[in-house]
Amino acid sequence: MLRYFISAVVGYLLGSLSFAVIVSKTKFKKDIRNYGSNNAGMTNTARTFGKKAAAVVFLGDFIKPMIAALIALFLISGEENPVGCAYIAGASAVIGHIFPVFFGFKGGKGVASMFGVTTVMSPISVPILAVPFFVTLSASKMVSLSSIISAVCVPVVTFVIYKFLPFLNPPLLRGDWKIPTVCTAIIAILVIFMHRSNIERIKKGEERKIGSKKG
Numbered sequence: 001m002l003r004y005f006i007s008a009v010v011g012y013l014l015g016s017l018s019f020a021v022i023v024s025k026t027k028f029k030k031d032i033r034n035y036g037s038n039n040a041g042m043t044n045t046a047r048t049f050g051k052k053a054a055a056v057v058f059l060g061d062f063i064k065p066m067i068a069a070l071i072a073l074f075l076i077s078g079e080e081n082p083v084g085c086a087y088i089a090g091a092s093a094v095i096g097h098i099f100p101v102f103f104g105f106k107g108g109k110g111v112a113s114m115f116g117v118t119t120v121m122s123p124i125s126v127p128i129l130a131v132p133f134f135v136t137l138s139a140s141k142m143v144s145l146s147s148i149i150s151a152v153c154v155p156v157v158t159f160v161i162y163k164f165l166p167f168l169n170p171p172l173l174r175g176d177w178k179i180p181t182v183c184t185a186i187i188a189i190l191v192i193f194m195h196r197s198n199i200e201r202i203k204k205g206e207e208r209k210i211g212s213k214k215g
């Protein structure tokens with residue numbers, strides 16, 4: 001249990017490094033959370049400060065939960081369920097991204113970090129999850145709706161792979177299905193919760209679409 005706790009703390013602290021805030025404050029001397037949608041994430045960064053800044057933000061938010069998971073897997077877990085420790089660290093990094101202790105607990109929506117956890121812990125899940133994401137994006141032109149649909153799919157795909165198709169993961173990443181499924185379910189719930197305003201706009205037909213001009 002101690003190793004689980006340490007994994008969670010390390011993951012949360014790494015996740016709390018909000019790259020959208022760091023980039024906006026260091027390069028542009030502004031806080032991204034005061035502009036656009038007020039969200040500290042890639043999409044708002046792209047709309048406010050451009051694609052180059054958004055690319056840096058995406059990479060940072062994508063990689064930090066991967067680093068957290070790998071640290072837990074190789075350095076913290078020992079003999080205590082390495083895969084479980086890694087998922088706890090990854091999920092905690094997403095929580096840190098959404099509620100960063102270093103930036104007043106006001107962070108991003110966790111989509112890039114969610115995919116970072118999935119990529120490092122179950123690489124085969126990525127092409128599977130890409131299908132609903134891009135199908136939804138193609139049909140709706142809404143990044144938010146695509147992200148929500150993907151979030152719903154993540155714990156389902158994780159459960160199926162770890163429970164019934166563990167051979168699809170590399171040997172090092174095989175383990176009991178319970179912690180991976182619970183962690184990805186928590187991530188999915190948080191990501192969907194953070195999109196609650198988007199959901200309301202989608203219901204009203206007011207959500208911004210790719211290529212549309214700002215109203």
